[in-house]
Amino acid sequence: MNLKIGKIESVEIYMVKLPLVNPFETSFSVETHKEALLVKIISSGITCWGECVASPAPYYSYETNETAYHIIKDFLVPLLQTASAKGFSLAGLQKSFLRIRGHNMAKAAVENALLDLLARKESVPLYELIGGRARKIMSGISIGIKETPRALIEAVHKAVESRYHRIKMKIKRGKDIEYMEAVREVFPQIDLMVDANSDYTMADIETIKKFDKFDLMMIEQPLEHDDIYFHSLLQKEIKTPICLDESIKNLKDVEAALRMRSCRVINIKQGRVGGILNASAIRQFCCANDLGIWSGGMLETGIGRAFNIHLQTLPGFVLPGDTSETCRYFEEDIVDKPVVLEPDGFIEIPKGEGTGVQVVPERLERNKVFYEKLT
């Protein structure tokens, strides 16, 4: 990305808290609200937005919205100011961010906002700036852990009726086989996968082996959040492809997973790997090495959701990801237009420059819990 960043007029932080339509349970928590840190940058009179995919608590990753706020305010924005003054390109800024170890979610929020800015300055949609092709995106839903298998079946039924292209169900120890069995009995044919969010260890191998009989597309992150090696031992013992999510923070992790044969699929969450540009580099590597890829979600508001949609216009995104309708999570989002499923279950790319979505000021105000002007 050789385009110059240009002069930055202001950087502002908003924290919003949106109630979820239904509580979302994973093996690590129950979420009733989505709290998101938003970065707003103005340059040459053009406003752009980025969203941090961290949560209030460090249960999915060590990053939280508070750590992201600290890293953005005290480290990334000063580097952005230097880059802007020295006439750096976005690639140059990315290089200067490397000095800060980790904190990919904070970096992604800033970098993605700048990509939105560059696209808006060039008057092109984001997908065009990153080399994607205009096309409809496949949909996928992630269904949280339910109280009973019957409640899960009801949720799956609704998703199938809406024409979602694939269904992911969250599982944890003790809420796995009985639930998969129940779903498969009613829906023997659907494209189905499970996500354990690191709830198992190799001590559970006999249980995990039994998952093979459910004809799953894949099992996402069965073992520890930071593991690559033990997944390679597990993959040798099971037929179901393993997909890594939490364990993959950068391209080097993907290379290690490939060499060790720890998985056959990578969940590319652009926010977890430091933004759209890193996500695309990982995408390219996976495509060249026969690793499946799909775009993961983090219950994003319409801003982050739009970035995920544009990402999927790039070559290689042939598997449906975690891209669902806005109304699946929120009564009212802070942006227009909301994401909706077409009758065939596909999702259209938001039309217009940059991400193509517009923040609605009243909704931002109504859901705002914190604001600070950083520059």
Ligand code: OSB
């Ligand atoms: O592991 O994929 C995950 C949500 C929060 C944290 C982790 C995960 C998820 C999801 C939701 O599965 C995906 C979505 O945005 O719909």
Ligand code: MG
């Ligand atoms: Mg996951």
